[in-house]
Amino acid sequence: MSKGKGLIVLAAGGTGGHLFPAEAIAEKLKQNGYDIQLVCDKRVLSLLEGAFLKTKTFIITSIAPRSGIINKLINILLLFFSTVKISITFLLNRPKLIMSFGGYPTLPAALSAVIFRIPLILHEQNSSLGQINKLFLPFAKNLLISFPNTKQISSKYIKKVVLAGLPLRSKIITLINSKKPEKNKKLFKILVIGGSQGARIFSDVIPQAILNLDQSLQKKIQITQQTRNNLIDGTINTYKKTLCGYQVASFFKNIAELYQQHDLLIIRAGASSIAELMSFQKAAIVVPFAKAKDNHQYHNAKFLSDNSKIIFKEENGFSIDWLSNCLKDFLNDQQKIKNIETSYNAKYTSIHINAADMITNFITSTLIQN
């Protein structure tokens, strides 16, 4: 039973890219006296932290989304059962509002919201509208978008669309607003992040590119790399052949400190990574995941490269030779880092920093109007 201002359900699943923006909103809504419930799938359970640690969580059942008709049928059946279960909890708990962050694990909560006529607000993290958000847009009260000119939104629903930005967790905002640490002039620090799940291409290319450099340049590099569990040993084995300093792990919880401490980021173009990069205004090489649905990472990276001088490199051009030359250029002229850091279009550098407050106010006023 709700003790505070009422219950709000947040639906997010699949990856950190969906879960972390929801966590940022949960923090704010809790501070504002709302009770929160989370609907997610089991793939993100290991990522639950902060506001979600003490939040009632409803786990929807599904299997990994693979191609093949049998897999699809099983998933449809499991999603149907989850919808029935969630509908029952909605009947018992009567949430005031459902906010859905897209991805198929949000389907049961969004569908239950439509069935019981509970106000539904959608949040789209990417520069291109995802399938599940597209499906529910006709029924939703509003669609909050993270980037201007988000693609794939039918002009019929344009009045529902509000540019809100991508909410960042408070532990990240605190560091964005804090004093930058002094730069270590002797070392060139590189941070490699492949989204919440790591990226194979970074383990295939980056250690070899560093090995290709002269030893005098290798010595100047300190690299912190996130990669998949099964790639950690291979990645470390190549770094052992170089003279660079290295740290390799499958996930770093202190991501904001790492952004602050490093000179150059090599990252995928997941929406949260892009929003964090824009907010920290770091030098970066951005390599979109070519198989992302509707090529949404390409569009995220394109928006960023249209509004800064970051290096936008598609997967097919991200080769060992190309990266060795690129790193050589940075090591020989570190002014290049400064040039990128100062190139961000000021119009968009604070949008994501303010997004959690903006969205919380939006939800509060939506509830007052109802």
Ligand SMILES: CC(=O)N[C@H]1[C@@H](OP(=O)(O)OP(=O)(O)OC[C@H]2O[C@@H](n3ccc(=O)[nH]c3=O)[C@H](O)[C@@H]2O)O[C@H](CO)[C@@H](O)[C@@H]1O
């Ligand atoms: C492969 C894929 O399709 N990924 C999608 C997924 O996000 P995915 O989780 O891959 O990527 P995002 O960049 O959106 O989010 C990653 C988040 O994890 C954090 N992080 C990452 C590594 C680490 O060691 N520590 C850490 O804290 C990052 O700071 C960031 O907040 O959903 C996003 C939102 O719909 C999409 O834009 C991405 O394209």
